[in-house]
Amino acid sequence: MNRDLRFTALKKTPFHSRTSLASRTNKxxxxxxxxxxxxxxxxxxxYTAARNGTSVMDLTPMCKYMINGSDANKFVDYLVTRxxxxxxxxTVAYIIWCNEDGKVMDDGTIFKFSNTKFMLxxxxxxxxxxxxxAEGFDVSFEDATxxxxxxxxxxxxxxxxxxxxxxDDLELLKPFGxxxxxxxxxxxxxxxxxxxxxxxxxxxxxxxxxxxMWDSIMEAGKELKxxxxxMHALEMTRIEAGFIQTNTDFMxxxxxLRPVRMRSPYEIGMGWLVHxxxxxxxxxxxxxxxxxxxxxxxxxLVGLDIDGDKPAVGSVIYNEKKEDIGIVTxxxxxxxxxxxxxxxxxxxxxxxxxxxNIFAEIYHPEELEYKKIWAKxxxxxxxxxxxxxxxxxxxxxxE
Amino acid sequence: xxxxxxxxxIGAGHNGLVCANILAKKNRKVLICExxxxxxxLVEESITNFVPQxxxxxxxxxxxxxxxxxxxxxIALSESGQHIRLVGxxxxxxxxxxxxxxxxxxxxxxxxxxxSSFSKALGSFMxxxxxxxxxxxxxxxxxxxxxxxxxxxLGKKKFNEFARMIGLNIADELEDNFENTLLQGLIAHDAVLxxxxxxxxxxxxxxxxxxxxxxxxxxxxxxxxxDGGSKAFVDTLLDISNKNKVEIKTSSSVKRxxxxxxxxxxxxxxxxxxxxxxxxxxxxxxRSTYFCLLGTENLDTDVKRRIKHHRSKGKVAKLSLSxxxxxxxxxxxxxxxxxxxxxxxxxxxxxxxxxxxxxxKLSMEPILEMKLKNSDQSNPxxxxxxxxxxxxxxxxxxxxxxxxxxxxxxxIGKYAPDIQSCIETKxxxxxxxxxxxxxxxxxxxxxxxxxxxxxxxxRPIPGASQYRTHLDGLYMCGAGTHPGGxxxxxxxxNAAQAILEDA
Numbered sequence: 001m002n003r004d005l006r007f008t009a010l011k012k013t014p015f016h017s018r019t020s021l022a023s024r025t026n027k028x029x030x031x032x033x034x035x036x037x038x039x040x041x042x043x044x045x046x047y048t049a050a051r052n053g054t055s056v057m058d059l060t061p062m063c064k065y066m067i068n069g070s071d072a073n074k075f076v077d078y079l080v081t082r083x084x085x086x087x088x089x090x091t092v093a094y095i096i097w098c099n100e101d102g103k104v105m106d107d108g109t110i111f112k113f114s115n116t117k118f119m120l121x122x123x124x125x126x127x128x129x130x131x132x133x134a135e136g137f138d139v140s141f142e143d144a145t146x147x148x149x150x151x152x153x154x155x156x157x158x159x160x161x162x163x164x165x166x167x168d169d170l171e172l173l174k175p176f177g178x179x180x181x182x183x184x185x186x187x188x189x190x191x192x193x194x195x196x197x198x199x200x201x202x203x204x205x206x207x208x209x210x211x212x213m214w215d216s217i218m219e220a221g222k223e224l225k226x227x228x229x230x231m232h233a234l235e236m237t238r239i240e241a242g243f244i245q246t247n248t249d250f251m252x253x254x255x256x257l258r259p260v261r262m263r264s265p266y267e268i269g270m271g272w273l274v275h276x277x278x279x280x281x282x283x284x285x286x287x288x289x290x291x292x293x294x295x296x297x298x299x300x301l302v303g304l305d306i307d308g309d310k311p312a313v314g315s316v317i318y319n320e321k322k323e324d325i326g327i328v329t330x331x332x333x334x335x336x337x338x339x340x341x342x343x344x345x346x347x348x349x350x351x352x353x354x355x356x357n358i359f360a361e362i363y364h365p366e367e368l369e370y371k372k373i374w375a376k377x378x379x380x381x382x383x384x385x386x387x388x389x390x391x392x393x394x395x396x397x398x399e
Numbered sequence: 400x401x402x403x404x405x406x407x408x409i410g411a412g413h414n415g416l417v418c419a420n421i422l423a424k425k426n427r428k429v430l431i432c433e434x435x436x437x438x439x440x441l442v443e444e445s446i447t448n449f450v451p452q453x454x455x456x457x458x459x460x461x462x463x464x465x466x467x468x469x470x471x472x473x474i475a476l477s478e479s480g481q482h483i484r485l486v487g488x489x490x491x492x493x494x495x496x497x498x499x500x501x502x503x504x505x506x507x508x509x510x511x512x513x514x515s516s517f518s519k520a521l522g523s524f525m526x527x528x529x530x531x532x533x534x535x536x537x538x539x540x541x542x543x544x545x546x547x548x549x550x551x552x553l554g555k556k557k558f559n560e561f562a563r564m565i566g567l568n569i570a571d572e573l574e575d576n577f578e579n580t581l582l583q584g585l586i587a588h589d590a591v592l593x594x595x596x597x598x599x600x601x602x603x604x605x606x607x608x609x610x611x612x613x614x615x616x617x618x619x620x621x622x623x624x625x626d627g628g629s630k631a632f633v634d635t636l637l638d639i640s641n642k643n644k645v646e647i648k649t650s651s652s653v654k655r656x657x658x659x660x661x662x663x664x665x666x667x668x669x670x671x672x673x674x675x676x677x678x679x680x681x682x683x684x685x686r687s688t689y690f691c692l693l694g695t696e697n698l699d700t701d702v703k704r705r706i707k708h709h710r711s712k713g714k715v716a717k718l719s720l721s722x723x724x725x726x727x728x729x730x731x732x733x734x735x736x737x738x739x740x741x742x743x744x745x746x747x748x749x750x751x752x753x754x755x756x757x758x759x760k761l762s763m764e765p766i767l768e769m770k771l772k773n774s775d776q777s778n779p780x781x782x783x784x785x786x787x788x789x790x791x792x793x794x795x796x797x798x799x800x801x802x803x804x805x806x807x808x809x810x811i812g813k814y815a816p817d818i819q820s821c822i823e824t825k826x827x828x829x830x831x832x833x834x835x836x837x838x839x840x841x842x843x844x845x846x847x848x849x850x851x852x853x854x855x856x857x858r859p860i861p862g863a864s865q866y867r868t869h870l871d872g873l874y875m876c877g878a879g880t881h882p883g884g885x886x887x888x889x890x891x892x893n894a895a896q897a898i899l900e901d902a
Contacts (some may be wrong), residue, residue: 078696100862101700135703136695281697286661286869 008034013060014149014210015236022228029231032125039230044335046229047236050154050196053225054161056217057234058209059150059202063108063125067118069139076110076118078282080132081265083275084140087112092176092191096265097272102287103262104270105129106246109193111178118145119204122248124254125390130250133283149210154200154237157224159395161279162190162201164220170201171394184212192395195234197241199389199396224398232263237342239330242303242340242382245269249301249329249343264291267299269382301329301371302351303382306340307375309333310364317344317377325350328360334384341384355379401620404430404646404676407666408896409653409692410682412440412840416636416645417891418680418717418876421460423643425899430674431645432666434652434838438680439633440869441837441844441878442886445828446717447629448770448784449622449739450886451613456526457888460895466635467626473619475585476814478511480730483581484738487620497836499579501670506576511618517561518611520549525612528893529856529881531865534835565605566851570746580745584820586618588743588766592786593844597712597753598746602850609849613887622739624770632886652838656692656873663872666692678872678898682891684846685709685859685879693870705860710853712877713830713842714756716788718807720781722821725774728814736774742767742814756787761794763806781818783807790830800827846877855881866894867901874898 011034013019019037027038036058049055067076070104075130077084078317087093089112096107108122120130130141153162162170166183167190173179178191185211194200205213218226238245246252250263265274276289291297306312311333317326326346334341342360344351350358355378362373389396408419411433419429441447447507449471458464483499485492489508494798497504498600524546530539548879551558564572567592573583587598590607607618614621625632640647653673656679657665665675681688689698689706698706728736743749743766752762767783785807792799804825830842839846849860856864859879866874876894878884 074696100701105559132704132707133700135707136690136698281661283699286699289661 011146013058014207015058015060015151015214018211018214019058019228027230031231032061032063032123034354036061037228037230039232040228042181042290043230043236046227046233047335049225049227050229050233050237051198052156054153054155054158054221055225055227055229055233056214056221057152057154057229059152060145060148062145063120063122064144064148064150065127065130066142066144067120067139068116068142069137070116071137071139071177073115074280075134075137075139076120077278078137078281079130080110081274081282081284081288083278084110084112085279089114089152090178092178092193092275094176095322096270098265098284098288099253100287101253101262102252102264102284102291103380104265104268105253107244107270110135111189111191124252127348129254139351145350147207149205149213151203151213151217152194152200153203154194154196154198155394156199156389157221157226157398158200160398161217161221161224162203162288165217171355172396173395174393175391184209185218186212188213195241195243196236197243197383197385197390199392200389235330236332239341240334240336240356240385244270244301244343244345245330248318249345263299263345264288264297266291266297268301279356298344298348299326300348300351301343301345301382303380303384304328304342304358304360305378305380306331306342306360306362307371307377308362309340310362310373310375311340312342312360312362312375315342315360315362317346317350318359319350319354321357325358339383339384340375343382344377349383351379404428405462405676406430406678406680407432407676408680408682408876409666410434410440411438411647411649412682412877413442413633413636414876414887414891414894415440415680415682416633416640417457417888417894418463418682420636420639420643421647421892421895422898423640423645424460424462429643429645430676431640431647431837432651432653432668433647433649435836436650437633438637438647438649439629441833441839441884442629442633444629444782445719445826446837447886448548448717448768448782449624452622452623453886453888454526454613454617456640456787457892458813460892461639462636464639466632468623469626470620471622471624472738473585473622473741474731474735475581475741475743476728477581477744478813481581482730482735482891483579483585484735485585486621487615487617487622492619495577496582499582500577503577503579503582507582508642510576513557513560513848514608514611514618515616516553516557517550517564518608518616520553520561520725521546521608522616523549524855525609525882526889528865528897529858531856538561547743553774566601568599568601569603569607570750572604573598573746584745584748585741587746588741588768588786589618591749591753592768592784593715594714594850595710595756595848596850597750599750600753605851606849606853607646609854609883610885613882613885614818620697628676653692655694656870658697658870661697661871663870678874678901680874680876680894680898681868682875682877683843684711684843684877685863685875686711686840688868688873688875688879690878693868693873699869702860702862705862709860710848710850711843711846712759712790713833713839713844714787714789715844716785716827716829718783718804718825718827720783720818720825721822721823722779722781723823724777724821725771725779726781726815726818726821729816733774736771740769740771741769742769742810752787756789759789759793759805761789761792761799762787763803764810765807767807769811781811783811785827788829790834792829792831796829796831800829803827844878847883849883854883858883866890866897
């Protein structure tokens with residue numbers, strides 16, 4: 001049989017002409033089939049821009065699904081664990097969804113335009129899951145990943161930047177609100193959402209508008225310390241914000257080969273998103289109800305404040321008897337907080353009932369030698385960084 | 400209707416009736432809601448031909464079931480008149496087969512012994528509720544261990560043989576053993592009967608073992624006709640129901656299950672009437688039970704997937720020809736005409752008949768199992784099970800029905816040349832008709848294929864074995880559950896036991 005052996009190159013996002021121009025390092029990676037920069041210049045610089053100015057990130061590779069139909073409202077409520085029946089139009093909600101065993105498949109955001117129109121944004125592809133779930137509901141789906149260009153504009157001066165760009169009255173938009181604009185002749189949807197734990201927005205538009213939008217925003221933020229930032233800087237900001245990432249902090253249920261690696265919402269600190277008293281049924285409700293009633297959750301995902309300044313990347317966590325009680329899933333030295341922080345998955349009761357005498361074994365590389373550090377940890381709230389400006393309305397403006 | 404019930408059974412098929420009566424005998428107040436005007440479901444003359452005997456365990460838990468059976472022998476018809484007549488007794492069958500081939504006769508006895516010991520090993524497993532590994536309980540593991548032991552106890556050689564054969568197709572095994580194509584065809588016919596498999600489809604052998612386990616562990620034994628027909632059988636069950644004070648509401652189709660706190664608490668009829676009970680049992684097929692009674696909005700996506708992928712396309716139509724006189728079958732005596740007559744001359748013939756059905760099309764040369772009723776009277780009836788009459792045939796049953804019936808009659812004409820002149824009326828019930836008239840989605844005899852991924856603890860779907868559904872308080876007792884269809888009443892009895900255990 002003759003097979004076409006030409007490989008398919010990674011796709012370029014509609015911003016590629018601009019991101020590649022901005023990249024000094026030519027470092028790219030594969031995000032969901034697209035090629036996007038890991039860093040443009042230096043990660044530290046990009047991180048600093050995100051915390052002190054405006055940072056711009058190409059979000060196009062995120063999975064985006066349009067959910068339409070007369071049952072769209074009912075369907076979305078059935079799909080996710082959170083009670084969305086009272087969700088207002090033109091708002092966004094953070095959600096997770098589970099399989100029948102009540103194990104988390106992914107997290108994401110849902111955008112509500114009306115009772116018959118939603119957009120779902122997530123990391124893992126779930127077109128198939130949506131279709132199979134839809135049996136009995138009058139809904140249709142459209143994979144809008146390739147047909148929607150998306151940009152994250154995050155940081156303390158982001159609101160001012162976007163106002164300069166043409167988003168009038170944006171400072172009045174509440175967190176998790178969204179608003180439709182027409183800027184430079186194109187429809188642009190702006191939502192006050194983000195992955196940095198700071199004031200920030202996400203912009204959704206037609207790919208034809210992408211280059212124009214990028215250029216205009218860069219121009220608008222010229223005096224406001226604007227800078228594109230890549231995946232590495234984003235990773236730093238999201239750890240500080242205590243946001244979890246699928247397949248990093250927990251395994252997506254559909255991706256785990258080993259059933260014991262699957263996690264319920266209660267085991268990754270997402271119990272607050274599970275509304276068991278929701279009137280209608282949702283996928284995984286029976287299993288989650290049982291787990292809640294019997295209290296047999298095995299793990300928990302906590303924030304750790306670790307002694308010293310050496311990041312505990314990949315560290316194993318021990319109790320005072322040196323028994324293995326968990327693992328660090330993400331760790332960093334936080335330049336803003338001046339704290340050594342980490343997210344860790346622990347075996348209960350550690351992290352829930354027992355919060356003392358927990359240690360991380362850190363292997364710190366120092367010029368071809370490892371320094372082994374036995375560092376004491378404190379269990380703390382996962383949200384390390386949450387400035388007041390993040391949720392302030394009206395948002396801070398700068399000139 | 401007033402009064403709360405302990406149990407509502409949805410569907411008065413024979414399993415529903417068996418289940419209801421066992422529960423009523425344990426002092427439960429039982430109501431049966433039947434969508435049709437008559438009870439009995441698929442146990443009707445227009446569907447059923449030959450049946451196995453109701454097992455003792457079922458009839459005794461009903462306090463006896465006074466139904467008389469007539470044992471039937473089998474005749475494989477040959478165009479040349481060289482028919483093979485088998486009665487299910489090894490010595491007699493050996494003698495008959497040795498008339499064709501002495502090698503085949505010896506091999507037949509060996510083959511029969513082997514198959515029979517396997518079906519016996521499966522037997523105890525067939526009668527009881529299957530284990531549920533997810534339960535993680537000792538008794539469930541013990542059940543599985545016992546099955547393993549039953550097979551292992553056959554000895555190492557037979558155990559290996561069992562492992563070899565379990566996924567095998569029946570054609571390979573028959574061709575290895577026998578040289579007579581008619582005998583091959585006859586056994587292959589019984590292996591694929593009622594299923595969506597051809598003789599060369601993997602797994603067709605376990606189908607035969609499965610059939611043997613409910614047919615006295617014999618290939619051609621355990622085939623019966625009910626004295627007085629299906630009606631007598633259903634009437635007997637209704638008499639018992641009457642005695643046990645089981646209430647039956649006919650012409651009352653159930654729209655959905657009423658739930659409260661994710662528990663089934665009653666049913667709503669299409670008329671709008673609501674009836675409440677502590678437990679609800681569905682005699683309906685798994686797809687209807689899950690998608691209609693439970694409701695898609697109450698199911699997990701994974702469960703929807705499994706139900707959607709549950710294979711339940713019926714492949715058997717029943718053709719009834721009322722005749723004005725007894726047709727002359729070539730080289731058949733009176734005794735032969737009272738036997739089960741099979742037209743499946745060879746494995747290749749069956750496979751050819753099967754081929755179009757893979758594409759939901761119809762073969763104009765199907766395989767037939769026939770019963771001549773009232774053969775001694777002036778108005779005999781020829782009942783014919785026509786296999787590979789696909790559900791939802793691409794040709795469109797409305798358009799092709801008459802042609803199809805003519806093709807079947809033409810086929811019978813090869814064995815009974817005067818059949819055409821004897822026919823008064825012809826009635827055919829296709830799988831599509833079964834779906835419409837009997838509310839069985841797919842129109843499948845067994846409410847779902849009898850294949851290795853839909854058997855035992857995987858029947859009807861993983862997570863719903865042991866007669867319980869995903870909804871608390873809703874049970875299943877139909878042919879879709881273990882061990883499947885056939886007039887055995889075992890699913891009904893086991894379901895009743897499950898409910899009594901949970902009470």
